[in-house]
């Protein structure tokens with residue numbers, strides 16, 4: 001089986017790339033394969049997307065203009081399940097109040113389904129239930145061995161190969177493209193729906209290293225009385241024998257949540273910023289596969305679509321994907337990674353978080369709020385850094 005572009009993974013990154021290519025005059029064949037039997041089910045995600053006005057003041061003009069293009073698709077009325085206006089921030093046990101937070105709860109599976117339907121109607125081929133096992137370069141392009149639920153194993157050949165299959169990508173692993181992430185740059189996140197006595201227009205974020213070490217816990221209202229909930233636990237902590245499910249259940253019990261599904265789903269989120277390479281020759285990585293999740297808040301839907309947009313532009317207009325990524329997305333990702341790394345000692349240790357909160361409630365609250373907005377002012381970053389140095393000095397001299 002042959003195609004010009006083979007996209008492995010039909011999540012936000014892969015499906016949006018297919019859509020972008022067939023909608024913008026790409027002349028070759030585009031094929032998407034995904035290992036899931038049913039399109040994008042089950043969903044393991046908070047499904048929260050920011051409004052464009054929330055992000056506009058924080059990001060570069062070029063990034064904003066791409067974001068607008070992707071939001072035009074992801075925030076279509078038909079996918080919006082609920083409109084959220086405020087964020088309630090809880091630090092350890094301190095409810096520090098609410099802040100403006102115009103965001104949307106979307107039906108992510110419906111979004112993916114619609115993007116893929118539109119891609120197919122414009123000529124793309126989409127195959128579900130097909131898992132890429134390994135890929136290699138074969139001189140003229142690439143070949144991938146796949147397992148098809150219906151037809152056993154066969155090879156797909158492609159001139160251009162795209163890993164959009166989250167982290168770690170089979171394309172990355174097979175072709176040895178990147179150095180990968182350390183455990184400290186990965187989060188295991190849990191996901192479920194739950195009933196709870198929380199407002200319908202208010203998202204709740206709990207920064208409590210006792211409940212979500214190295215990450216945070218969230219309650220996002222769906223507008224129908226249920227909430228998308230979960231906790232993020234850094235991999236190095238989970239791998240040291242601390243089961244994320246135990247943290248999840250502690251969070252559920254402490255915050256009075258009644259889970260809808262018995263089984264709690266889990267998935268890895270890369271929070272180490274963009275990987276050291278974005279591709280090799282004509283094999284590329286997009287979305288979680290390239291590490292495009294915002295390191296401070298785990299938001300990855302928009303960034304995945306933004307990387308797909310940039311690769312689409314590179315393939316259609318003959319531009320260099322790496323230069324586009326370095327110019328548009330990397331500065332923001334690097335800044336947020338720096339902030340996450342400076343904040344790690346607090347995120348990993350409840351007492352350290354408590355101390356920092358008591359010493360400077362305003363700086364901690366402001367920094368966490370800005371980090372949640374996917375960006376950060378240089379002034380806030382500097383204050384936070386100085387605060388950290390001060391806390392270190394105080395704790396070592398006491």
Ligand SMILES: Cc1cc2nc3c(=O)[nH]c(=O)nc-3n(C[C@H](O)[C@H](O)[C@H](O)COP(=O)(O)OP(=O)(O)OC[C@H]3O[C@@H](n4cnc5c(N)ncnc54)[C@H](O)[C@@H]3O)c2cc1C
Pocket residue numbers: 008009010011012013014033034035036040044045046047048049130131132133164165166170189190191230266267268269286287288289293298299300301302304
């Ligand atoms: C619990 C949780 C909560 C989150 N909440 C939010 C949120 O509220 N807002 C937000 O913006 N982001 C959130 N994220 C992050 C977001 O879900 C991801 O960043 C985003 O989905 C990345 O898109 P993607 O297309 O790169 O990867 P994915 O969405 O993971 O899609 C990858 C696809 O590849 C397929 N695949 C994998 N391996 C293979 C293979 N070998 N062969 C074929 N197909 C394969 C998978 O089946 C999947 O469909 C959350 C993540 C988690 C885990």
